[in-house]
Amino acid sequence: MDGRQQGISIGDLSMRTEVNIETIRYYEKIGLLPAPGRTGGRHRVYGPAHVARLTFVRRSRELGFSLEEIRSLLRLVDGGHSSCSDVQIVTLKHLDDVRKKIGDLQRLERTLSEVASRCQGGSVPDCPIVEALYAPAQGAEA
Amino acid sequence: MDGRQQGISIGDLSMRTEVNIETIRYYEKIGLLPAPGRTGGRHRVYGPAHVARLTFVRRSRELGFSLEEIRSLLRLVDGGHSSCSDVQIVTLKHLDDVRKKIGDLQRLERTLSEVASRCQGGSVPDCPIVEALYAPAQGAEA
DNA sequence: CTTGAACCTGTAGTTACTACAGGTCCCATC
DNA sequence: GATGGGACCTGTAGTAACTACAGGTTCAAG
Known part of the structure; x- marks a missing residue:
């Protein structure tokens, strides 16, 4: 009933974001989603930042952006510096x-x-x- | 300057139909285009029927039919028997x-x-x- | 007879995933 | 502490419709 959560499994992340498990692992492999922590037994453990990131990717896909375009968008977002007009350029091109x-x-x-x-x-x-x-x-x- | 031609090379066929050479070989491999005759040196030799068939495939692709849909259309065309309404069904579905x-x-x-x-x-x-x-x-x- | 353009086969790459196979881990229950 | 079965793991292969080689052979003009 609160905002805390320590350790989201890949199954949970999948349900929260409605992205299927194989796709999550695929996004990690191609570097769209950062590699999460692991349990002792090598199971992936995600945090809130991963949820946000994956939501971003999913929404962008829904809007028809290619994975490469999403990669660009994420670079701009991560860059932080005055990137709004760059984001707009990518969006208008799309x-x-x-x-x-x-x-x-x-x-x-x-x-x-x-x-x-x-x-x-x-x-x-x-x-x-x-x-x-x-x-x-x-x-x-x- | 006449209608005769014996032996169209794959390059000629490619130019006539505006389908590129690798694609022609690909269509043959997946059975959309019948295997043509060969010269002594195993070069492909096409005839007018191949031109017609490949034109059909190309035009169908331009109209957005998938290769599987084209396969169906060709089966109907080859079947010959009263297939017009079947063709229409495939077309309307598309x-x-x-x-x-x-x-x-x-x-x-x-x-x-x-x-x-x-x-x-x-x-x-x-x-x-x-x-x-x-x-x-x-x-x-x- | 010699080039060099055209042809040959077969494989790998593209996009964005999905679907296994064959194994390991987690944890709830007994 | 043992056990069972669901969730998880890695890695590979398949999808659509081509395109792009690599590495070799053939054809035809001069």
């Missing part, structure tokens, strides 16, 4: 990528729904979808 | 996936631009973006 991806998918969606609409679903020997797939790109996408 | 992905990215975009807009880019010690990343998901995305 936002731009997301918008591009949306645009690509919307073009795709248009082409695809156009192609699909040509087909009436009968048992036609020459399916218009199949014909479209045999033709080297000329449609609406570009 | 279209649905694309639309879902667009929706996911749009939600992401909203959250991300909201978070980014909080930051005025100064040298603030407590960056609002960083703060948002330390907080376990509560925002607009759901």
Whole structure:
């Protein structure tokens, strides 16, 4: 019922952060999460700082940042020095990528729904979808 | 200047279809493209049917179909029997996936631009973006 | 007949994990 | 103090769809 906790096991950390155990170990291996202390029997023991860090990583992943981008963000955060505008640069770059991806998918969606609409679903020997797939790109996408 | 050609090399096929050479060999290895004939020295020799098939695969990839989906499409096309509605099913399923992905990215975009807009880019010690990343998901995305 | 470009096979690397296999540890209960 | 079974450990291999070599062979023009 208080804020204290000494020694969070990997299972507990996993439940608190909703990051699965293998992923936690993976993040440690690639250096996104600092190596925690260990018990006598080599079991990992985490503290509150690990919870915060892993939450940060998880949230960043949810927002679509790559692990490399997260690594950059963490460096900026750890650097401490006036990094807000740098963080903003990384974020805006990512936002731009997301918008591009949306645009690509919307073009795709248009082409695809156009192609699909040509087909009436009968048992036609020459399916218009199949014909479209045999033709080297000329449609609406570009 | 005519329609005849006997023996297309892998390099030619690559240029005609704009699929790179390693990818062509990869498609052969995983069974998407039938193994072609060979010269005495074991160089691959393709014919017009290979051009058509590879064009189909490439176009399908451009439209975002996975290799497994393309495999299914090819089975249907090869089956020959009244497969148009089956093709349509695969296509509509894919279209649905694309639309879902667009929706996911749009939600992401909203959250991300909201978070980014909080930051005025100064040298603030407590960056609002960083703060948002330390907080376990509560925002607009759901 | 000699280059050198094109081709060959096979393996390893990429992203972000997940899924084992085969073992060890912790701790609650008896 | 013994025991049992869940949680933990390391390390490797698999996923999608390629790309990039390394190290060797073949083709075709001159």
